[in-house]
Amino acid sequence: MKNKVVNLRNVSQNPCSMCMPLGGIIPFKGLEQSMVILHGSQGCSTYMRRFMAEHFNEPIDVGSSALNEKGTVYGGEENLKKGLDNILKVYNPKLIGILTTCLAETIGEDIDRISLEYLQEREMEDFPLVTVPTPAYSDSHTEGYFLAVKRIITRLAQKSEKNEKVNIIIPNISPADIREIKRILEGMEIAYTLLPDFSETMDAPFTNNFGKLPNGGTKLGDIRNMPGAKATIELGITVEDHLSPGKYLENSFGVPLYRLPLPIGLENTDKFILTLKTISGKEVPEMFRKERGRLQDCMIDSHKYNAQGIAVVFGEPELVYAVTKTCLENGIKPKVLATGSKNFKSGQLFGEESSNLKVLTETDFVHIRQVCKEMDVNLAIGNSEGKYLTEKEGIPLVRIGFPIHDRVGGQRILSVGYQGTIMFLDRITNTLLEYKLSNYRSSMYQKYFQGIDVK
Amino acid sequence: MAIDEKMLEQILNKYPAKVKRNRKKHIVIRDIEKGAQEIEANTRTIPGIITNRGCAFAGCKGVVVGPLKDMVHIVHGPVGCAYYSWGTRRNKAKSENPKENFLNYCFSTDMQESDIVFGGEKKLAKMIDEVVEIFHPKAISVSATCPVGLIGDDLVAVAKAAEKRHGIQVLAFNCEGYKGVSQSAGHHIANNILMEKVIGAGNLEEAPSKYSINILGEYNIGGDSWEIERVLKDIGYHVVTVMTGDGSYEELKNAHIAELNLVQCHRSINYIAEMLEIKYGTPWLKVNFIGIENTIKSLRNMAQYFGDPELIQKTEEVIARETARIEPVMAQYKKICEGKTAFCFVGGSRGHHYQGLFAELGVETILAGYEFAHRDDYEGRDIIPEIKSDADSKNIPDLHVTPDQRRYRLKISDEKMAELKKRIPLGNYKGMISDMKDGHVIVDDLNHFETEEFIKILKPDIFASGIKDKYVVQKMGIPSKQLHSYDYSGPYAGFNGAVKFAEDISMAFTSPTWNFITPPWKNKPLLDGKIVDEEAS
Known part of the structure; x- marks a missing residue:
């Protein structure tokens, strides 16, 4: 595709995605009384707990089979089973998710067999152990997330009577x-x-x-x-x-x-x-009609300010798509779209519009920054890693998505629905206004008193 | 409320029997009458128990190597490990030339499935070429993540070839996450390579000043080492290099010229301290710059080592000046903190270091422990000969150094050394346990379950630990203080740091937030009213 920007470098410098098991943990945190264990080195679960705690500001319990050198040689089966025993005893969960890491995948651990055997040995065949193979080298956290959701449904769903849900x-x-x-x-x-x-x-x-x-x-x-x-x-x-x-x-x-x-x-x-x-x-x-009307009012109130926005939108594909559409319907020009994931078919998604967009997949922030400079971007919309665009290029950042680790309240950012969109749009417009107001006098001075032509 | 063996038993009974037996050895209730008490440490983590421990990669790249500012640190592996260790430790650094400070960057080879199948050596080699071309760093480190060792990528060979191509050092660290039992293995791996390849590679033969020192095991979290250096420079010391907070590769190369090595974090750097003594004859002194008294004691011990009356006098002057300035401020904070209790569970030294600072504020540390320490960090270095090495520790090779024929120089005479050792912790660390009071609890590798149980019984007023347990503790209605990253605050070391720390924990205690925990409809009626006797009114 014409507008797809190819990164010819080998360096991944300041990456735009996290690893697959991290994404896989999140869905398990959204099941009632559920626990999750990573099969691999304990560092993986420690790093991811640390990382998620920073975003959600909540306790994040993720077990680990704590494999060491011995496990890499003889297999980690024994450790995984011990880990499951301990989680069952101490946490008494209704479901446990088992995710793999680079280590377990590289040594070829068969978590399906191990978990099946485990349940037989413990005579608890009905207990839901949900296995998710998540080698970090195969996909990003986005794919890990959806694969985990799919595996949860695959394990639990059964032919059931038709209902109204x-x-x-x-x-x-x-x-x-x-x-x-x-x-x-x-x-x-x-x-x-x-x-x-x-x-x-x-x-x-x-x-x-x-x-x-x-x-x-x-x-x-x-x-x-x-x-x-x-x-x-x-x-x-x-x-x-x-x-x-x-x-x-x-x-x-x-x-x-x-x-x-x-x-x-x-x-x-x-x-x-x-x-x-x-x-x-x-x-x-009626309630939603009113909310929609308020959103329209908000869009009209802000449309002249928004027209000055030239945006980079980055993060997970789904969010990038929705945010880009929101920009488009408000006159903000999304020039650069970036995601760390491989899967983003912008051509199909945006149709004709896509010829105006620079799309970066599997990308890093050094590349994003470079393209932003070329495209005169003046607004960044995405997660906390975009702070580098602010630090290096002075591009203000509207925070949305995952991870938000340099501000509090990532878990409370509301952006969906008519009401959420209003709040999101206001954040964007106000960022543009703040930028404009803080530069207004100096740019006027430069333009009219010094005769310097500034953008 | 204190804890006794019976209550401990009750907590542990919730574990499966085998786990209980294991964990029991990691928990000690201090009993001074018993004399030396043994604790198990540096053994394998129990699977499925939510530990705070990290991995060898975290200890190597994340802790020891990562802070060296003028190197580019490449992480060879899939993207996660590089991402999670990206600026997360708050090890600050400044460079005269901002283009020679790469700490803000995160470099990953971002291995894909095909790299796992066909090997990642070529990708790594190309990446090193690009890094040299773009950044021109003075040196490069390459740290391995789990799959690298498993698929057999030869980091050392790639690094060697790259050194030839570019004429700069490329250090290979085989610190795969599964090595050892915690990040401690990574510290050791990092210590070995830095000692073998970097320290001593510089050209300097003589120290620029009589009082030239290295600071080992200080990582400049939140600016700690800047505060320590301020005081040391005031007294007249010359800091050759800091390992590794705000540290630089260029300075590290000349670490051999120092007259004395200070050891702040014993766990992560004692290997280099020992090796420097063997190779160059430079003794090391255990210091602790956390807390006013400990800082003063450390400064005095340093002065004792050099034994110069002028230096001793200058030390006293600086101490007097600093304490006169900060003591009145500390006294104010003490009024807020007095009588409170704390849990202090951090890394490999801070679990001990902060107890003194807490005590100065009138806060008693009733439970303490380390994530990844060894027995000597608890029981003191005298115990080292008794520690049996197991399969896990044997997997990390010891580096054996010999005296450097050209550069070895006895810094002080054997007699002086022996005499000093009686007075100051020269080449010695007495560990945490001896500083703890009767009835206080020492827990190695504290986990989430035990955290909750101990909190329920001991009800501390503040919990000093890291971000992983921060929210557990806060959900239980207790303020927490992150002593890994300092909750975006700091410095906490030295004199000014003590004041900052006092301010921060006083804020935690006095924040009105905690007063609103019980809603008014739970404990008292919203409106006070009484039935009025009509006739009386």
Whole structure:
């Protein structure tokens, strides 16, 4: 494709993605009373706990089979089984996820066999152990996330009676976003199973009785009955078919699948609401009409300011798509799109519009920075790593996505639905205004008193 | 509330029997009557127990090698390990030439499936070429992640070939995450290579000043070493190099010229300290620049070592000046902190170092421990001959050095050395346990489960640890203080650092946030009212 920018360097310098098991952990944090263990060196789980704690500001418990040199030679089976024993005893979870790491994959550990054998040995065949092969060298955290969701459904879902529920599969968004999606569903009076629901577990209210496993999360019984649902809405149009949980439910159980973009932006939210209306046959309540009207008002209020924005949008593919659409419908020019993942088919997604976009996949921030300079970008929208664009190029950053580790409140950033879009758009406009106001006098002075032509 | 063996038993009973037996050996309740108490440490982590320990890669690249500012540090492996060790330790550095400071960057070979199958050596070699072309660093480090060792990439050969091509040092660290039992293995690996390849590679033969020193095991978290250096320079010391906070490859090469090595973090750097003594005859002194008293004691011990009356006098002057300035401030904070209790569970030295500073503020450390320390960090170096080496520690080779024929120079006479050793911790570290009071708990490799159980019984007022347990503790309604990254604060070392620390923990204690934990409808009615006797009114 013409506009796809190719990176000819070998150096990955300041990467734009994290590793596959990290993404795989997140869905397990959105299941009720669930634990997860990484099969590999303990450093992996320590690093990822540390990293996720910084974003969510919550306790992140991830076990490790703590393999050492001996394990690399003789296999890590014994360690993994011991680890499962200990997690069961101390945490008493209803489900355990087993993710692999580079180490386990490279030495060829067969976690399916080990987990099957384990359950037989312990005479607990019904216990859900969900295995997810996540070698970091094969894909990024985005793919790890969806593969984990798919494997959870594959393990739990069973042929079930038809019911009135709608399955909602969500990508890696903030707990606040999940709560907003649930509010919309409840506002439409739609019964649903949302997976994975880490809205409470990863943004838990303070209570006086803190438990080892947080409250909340998608109920396992609900996941079992997902095949009986009326339909599946997968907020993931960038997800490859082989990773798509919705596709699995459609192919294996015939659940009709609606693949929609994340409801960020007016059109994307319209699509979501309209689909809910179509599936349920229910009318859209007045409340949402008002919210939509306020969003329109917000868009009109800001449109002249927004027209000056030339943006780079980076992060996970699904978010990049939704944010880019939001920029487009508000007159902000998204010139550079960047993701650390391989899977971003911008041509299909944007149609004609795509010829105006520079698209970087599997990229790093050094490359992003270089292209931003070429394209005169004046606004960055994405996760905390974009701080380098601010530090080096003075491009202001609107924080959204994962990870947010240099500010508090990554778990509380709300951007979906009409209401979330209003807040998101205001953040963008105000960033542009702040930039403009802080440079206004000096640029006027330079232009009219010194005669220097500045951009 | 204190804890006794019976209560400990109850906590441990929640484990499977084997785990209980194992963990019991890692927990000691201090009993002075018993004399020396043994604790198990530096053994394998129990799978499935949520430990705070990291891996060899974290100890090598993340801790010891990573802070060297004028080198480019390449991580050979899939993207995760490089990403997670990207600027996360807050080891600060400044360079006169900003183009020679690469700490803000994260370099990864970003191995893909095909690299795992066909090997990643070529990719690494090309990456080194590009790094040299773009950044012109003085030297490059290459750190291995788990798959590298497993697929058999020969880092040393790639590094050697690259050295030939570019004429700069390329250091290969085989610090795959599965080596050893914790990050401690990585420290050792890093120590060996730095000693073998870098230290002594410089041309300087003589120290520029009588009082030339190295600071070992100081990583300049939040600017700690800048505060320490300020005081040392004031007294008249010349700091040759800091290992490795704000450290530079160029300075490290000349570490052999120092007259004395100071050891701050014993665990991560004692190997180099010992080897420097054998190879160049430079003794090392255990110091602790955390807390006012400990800082003063360390400064006095240094002066004792050099034994120069002028230096001793200057030391006292600086101490007097600094304490006069900060003591009134500390006294104010002490009013807030007095009578409180703390848990202090950090790394390999800070679990011990911070107890003194807490005590100065009137805070008693009732539970302490290390993540990845060895028995000598708890029981003192005298125990070293008794420590049996196991398969895991044998996997990390010891580097055997011999006296450098040209550069070995006895810095002080044997008699003086023997005499000094009686007075100051020269070549010695007495460990944490001897500083702890009766009834206090020492826990090695504390995990999430035990954290909660101990908190429930001992109810500390503050929990000093890292970000992984920070939110567990805060959810339990107790303020936490991150002593890995200092919660984006610092410095905490030296005189000014003590004040900053006092300010930070006082903020934690006095923050009104904690007053709102119980909602008003839970413990008292929102509106106070009483039935009024109509006639009386």
